């Protein structure tokens with residue numbers, strides 16, 4: 102166990118990458134606050150963590166809502182007395198050609214994917230500064246490194262998140278807190294199932310061909326798994342990565358190299 106008795110918060114932990122990351126952190130020895138807008142899903146995630154033998158509490162939190170975020174962080178601090186790791190994972194993918202994308206969709210995407218990270222980080226920063234220690238991981242995307250067709254809002258949010266990561270890394274370096282981003286490529290999570298219809302439309306191909314269309318573009322010849330992403334995350338929050346901050350690490354099977 103690389104992270105024995107560390108305290109971690111994972112946002113958007115009800116399913117997909119967030120849930121996988123939370124379970125992996127638990128297996129590495131963390132006790133967790135798992136949060137999500139989907140209370141039933143995150144309650145189940147907390148129960149699964151407890152079966153691994155770690156402590157877990159959960160909260161219904163919309164990361165774009167300041168008071169809900171503060172309440173969730175306070176609850177974690179009250180329960181565990183400290184917060185060692187924050188994983189800003191909650192995010193949504195907004196797909197649409199610029200002529201069709203509405204202002205409401207743009208705002209929602211930026212509010213959750215970018216402002217949500219600002220709010221969560223702001224809420225834990227004071228605690229980590231007092232501890233003179235902390236690890237913050239922001240889940241960006243390969244779309245944060247390169248724009249994508251019909252992905253203007255998503256790509257802007259994830260690219261902004263890389264800038265936010267670098268600036269936070271500078272703000273917090275003097276307190277022994279590191280801030281890094283992970284840029285996954287394609288991970289077939291529940292989010293993807295919802296997107297297939299949109300992607301089939303934008304590529305003008307049958308829905309059944311969407312996944313293989315994207316996988317064919319990956320140099321290593323397969324999609325990423327939650328484990329691929331969690332492996333890098335565990336390294337970045339461990340002592341082995343003490344000297345790394347402000348980085349945006351690609352986990353894309355070679356699709357993105359910058």
Ligand SMILES: NC(=O)c1ccc[n+]([C@@H]2O[C@H](COP(=O)([O-])OP(=O)(O)OC[C@H]3O[C@@H](n4cnc5c(N)ncnc54)[C@H](O)[C@@H]3O)[C@@H](O)[C@H]2O)c1
Pocket residue numbers: 112113114115116117118119136137138139142162163164165190191192193194213240241242243284285286287288289290291292293
């Ligand atoms: N799956 C991929 O291919 C991929 C690739 C690159 C980056 N990412 C990023 O990884 C993160 C997780 O994605 P995923 O594929 O697991 O998605 P997902 O949709 O399967 O899971 C996202 C979780 O976030 C929660 N959530 C949504 N809005 C929220 C809000 N306002 N507040 C709190 N929780 C909220 C959802 O309820 C859900 O449980 C996202 O930030 C996404 O952009 C995913």
